[in-house]
Amino acid sequence: MSTALINGAPRENISVHDRGFQYGDGLFETMAIVNGAPLMWGRHMQRLLHGAARLGIHAPSESLLRDEAEQLGRGVERAVLKIILTRGVSGRGYAPDKQAQPTRTVSLSPWPDYPAERRTHGVAAQFCRTMISRNPATAGVKHLNRIEQVLARAELEQDCREGLMCNEFGQVIAGTMTNLFIVSRDRLLTPDLSHSGVEGVMRGLVLERAVKLSLDARVMDINKSDVLQADEVFLTNSLIGLWPVRRIETKEFPLGRITQRVQEAIVDAYAAD
Amino acid sequence: MSTALINGAPRENISVHDRGFQYGDGLFETMAIVNGAPLMWGRHMQRLLHGAARLGIHAPSESLLRDEAEQLGRGVERAVLKIILTRGVSGRGYAPDKQAQPTRTVSLSPWPDYPAERRTHGVAAQFCRTMISRNPATAGVKHLNRIEQVLARAELEQDCREGLMCNEFGQVIAGTMTNLFIVSRDRLLTPDLSHSGVEGVMRGLVLERAVKLSLDARVMDINKSDVLQADEVFLTNSLIGLWPVRRIETKEFPLGRITQRVQEAIVDAYAAD
Numbered sequence: 001m002s003t004a005l006i007n008g009a010p011r012e013n014i015s016v017h018d019r020g021f022q023y024g025d026g027l028f029e030t031m032a033i034v035n036g037a038p039l040m041w042g043r044h045m046q047r048l049l050h051g052a053a054r055l056g057i058h059a060p061s062e063s064l065l066r067d068e069a070e071q072l073g074r075g076v077e078r079a080v081l082k083i084i085l086t087r088g089v090s091g092r093g094y095a096p097d098k099q100a101q102p103t104r105t106v107s108l109s110p111w112p113d114y115p116a117e118r119r120t121h122g123v124a125a126q127f128c129r130t131m132i133s134r135n136p137a138t139a140g141v142k143h144l145n146r147i148e149q150v151l152a153r154a155e156l157e158q159d160c161r162e163g164l165m166c167n168e169f170g171q172v173i174a175g176t177m178t179n180l181f182i183v184s185r186d187r188l189l190t191p192d193l194s195h196s197g198v199e200g201v202m203r204g205l206v207l208e209r210a211v212k213l214s215l216d217a218r219v220m221d222i223n224k225s226d227v228l229q230a231d232e233v234f235l236t237n238s239l240i241g242l243w244p245v246r247r248i249e250t251k252e253f254p255l256g257r258i259t260q261r262v263q264e265a266i267v268d269a270y271a272a273d
Numbered sequence: 274m275s276t277a278l279i280n281g282a283p284r285e286n287i288s289v290h291d292r293g294f295q296y297g298d299g300l301f302e303t304m305a306i307v308n309g310a311p312l313m314w315g316r317h318m319q320r321l322l323h324g325a326a327r328l329g330i331h332a333p334s335e336s337l338l339r340d341e342a343e344q345l346g347r348g349v350e351r352a353v354l355k356i357i358l359t360r361g362v363s364g365r366g367y368a369p370d371k372q373a374q375p376t377r378t379v380s381l382s383p384w385p386d387y388p389a390e391r392r393t394h395g396v397a398a399q400f401c402r403t404m405i406s407r408n409p410a411t412a413g414v415k416h417l418n419r420i421e422q423v424l425a426r427a428e429l430e431q432d433c434r435e436g437l438m439c440n441e442f443g444q445v446i447a448g449t450m451t452n453l454f455i456v457s458r459d460r461l462l463t464p465d466l467s468h469s470g471v472e473g474v475m476r477g478l479v480l481e482r483a484v485k486l487s488l489d490a491r492v493m494d495i496n497k498s499d500v501l502q503a504d505e506v507f508l509t510n511s512l513i514g515l516w517p518v519r520r521i522e523t524k525e526f527p528l529g530r531i532t533q534r535v536q537e538a539i540v541d542a543y544a545a546d
Binding site: 004006011012013014015016017018019020021022023024025028030055056080082084087091092093094095096105107109110112130131132133134135136137138143144145146147148149150151152153154156168176177 | 277279284285286287288289290291292293294295296297298301303328329353355357360364365366367368369378380382383385403404405406407408409410411416417418419420421422423424425426427429441449450
C-alpha cells in the first residue's frame with residue numbers, strides 16, 4: 001500500500017521544479033484519521049480553501065481530496081493525514097509560468113503516540129527566543145513557510161513539550177505547532193492572529209464550544225506577563241486535542257477547571273485513546 | 274544531458290518528505306554560468322555556508338558543489354545555476370529526525386534573456402502592497418520561505434520590471450528579486466537588512482567597489498519618501514547585474530552619473546552581452 005498520492009497517483013516523489021520546494025509556495029493541512037475517516041474534515045477543508053484563495057492558488061475539489069484521503073485511510077485505525085497544495089511545477093522566478101497547475105499531495109504518517117498523560121496531567125512549555133514575524137498577507141494561513149517554527153522548535157529544552165513564540169512587540173502568538181489559550185479571571189483568552197500565526201482548526205472549535213459552555217471567550221493581544229499571571233494555560237491542535245500547561249519555565253499552573261471543561265467539550269473531535 | 278543533480282545523481286525528483294518541500298526548511302543560491310564557469314562563486318559559497326550555519330543545516334564541501342556546478346555547466350555558454358540545500362528527508366513534525374541528512378540539488382535553467390536596454394536605459398518599478406516581514410533570525414539569509422516575494426511579484430503592473438517591498442514601519446527593504454540602492458546628495462545608500470531581506474551577492478560587491486570609487490556608501494534605514502526624492506535609483510542582483518530605475522509610479526529619475534560609474538565598476542561580475 002502506498003502512503004502518498006501525488007495528483008492522485010501513488011508516488012513518493014515530486015519535481016525539483018515544484019514551487020513548493022523552490023519557494024515554499026503552497027499550504028498544508030494535517031489531520032487525524034481514526035478508523036479510516038478524517039476528523040474535522042469540513043473545518044480542515046474550509047481553512048485549506050480559504051488559504052488557497054488568500055495565496056491565489058487554485059484548489060482541487062473537496063470531493064476529490066476526500067476520495068484520496070479515504071483511499072489512503074482505508075483500513076487504518078489511527079494515523080496522520082497531511083495534504084499539501086502548491087502552485088505547481090514552473091520555471092525559475094517568483095512569477096509562475098502561466099500554464100503551471102497546482103500540485104496536491106496527500107500522505108499518511110504514523111500516529112505520533114503522544115503519552116496520554118500529556119492530555120490528562122499536562123505538559124511543561126517554555127518561551128522561545130526565535131520570534132514569529134508579522135505579515136497580514138500570510139497571517140492565519142497554514143502556508144509552507146515554516147522556518148521560524150523549525151528554529152523555535154530546535155530551542156526546546158528536553159523536558160518541554162512546546163515552545164511559545166512571541167512577535168517583536170512581545171505579544172505571545174502561539175506554540176510552534178499549537179494554539180495558545182489562557183484563563184484569566186474566568187475569561188478564556190486566545191491571541192489575535194491577524195498579523196501572525198495559524199488559525200488552528202481546533203482553536204476554532206474551542207472558541208465555538210466555549211460559547212456553548214457559556215464561557216466568556218475573547219480573541220485579543222496577550223503578552224508574556226498575561227500568560228505567566230494566568231490562572232490556567234492550555235494548548236490545542238488537531239492531533240493532540242488539548243494539552244494543559246502545568247509549567248512555563250519556573251512558573252507552575254494548576255490543572256484548571258475551565259481547561260477540563262473545554263477538554264470534555266471537544267472530546268468528540270480528536271483521537272483520544 | 275541532465276539539468277539537475279540531486280545529491281550528485283542526475284535526477285529531477287525529490288522525496289515528498291524532504292523538509293524543503295514540507296516546510297521550506299532550507300536555502301538557495303542562484304548564479305550566472307558563463308562559458309561553463311559560475312560567476313562570483315566564492316561570494317555565493319560564502320553566503321550559502323553562512324546561511325546554512327544560521328539555520329543549523331550541515332553544508333556540503335565547497336569543492337563538491339563546485340564539481341557538480343562544473344559538471345552541469347560543461348559546454349554551456351550562458352545559463353542560470355541554482356543550488357538548493359535543505360535539512361533533508363525526515364518524518365513529520367518541526368523537529369527533524371536525528372538521522373536526517375541534508376539534500377543538495379544543483380540545477381541549470383535557461384538564461385532569462387532580459388533585454389539589454391533594461392541595463393542600458395533602465396526600468397520602471399513600483400511599490401508593492403505586500404509587506405516584507407521582520408525577523409532577525411532569518412534576515413539576510415536566502416532561505417526557501419519566499420511566499421511574500423511571490424505575492425509581491427504577482428502585484429506587478431505590466432510595464433513594471435520590479436516591485437519594491439516595505440516593512441510594516443514603511444521602511445523600504447528591497448525589490449522582490451533585487452537589492453535597492455539610491456543616490457542622495459552624492460551618497461550611495463542601501464537599506465539595512467538586519468531585520469528583513471536577502472544580503473545580495475551583487476549588493477556586497479557594489480558596496481566594496483563603491484569604496485574603490487571613493488563613493489560615500491552607507492547602509493541605513495530608507496523610507497518611501499527617501500526613495501522618491503532620490504537623485505538616482507538602481508537595482509542589483511547576480512543575474513541582472515544592475516538595472517537603473519527610471520520611474521517609480523509617476524516619479525521619474527535620470528540615468529544617473531553615479532549609477533553608471535557603479536555599473537562600469539561591476540561589469541566583470543555579471544553576464545553582460
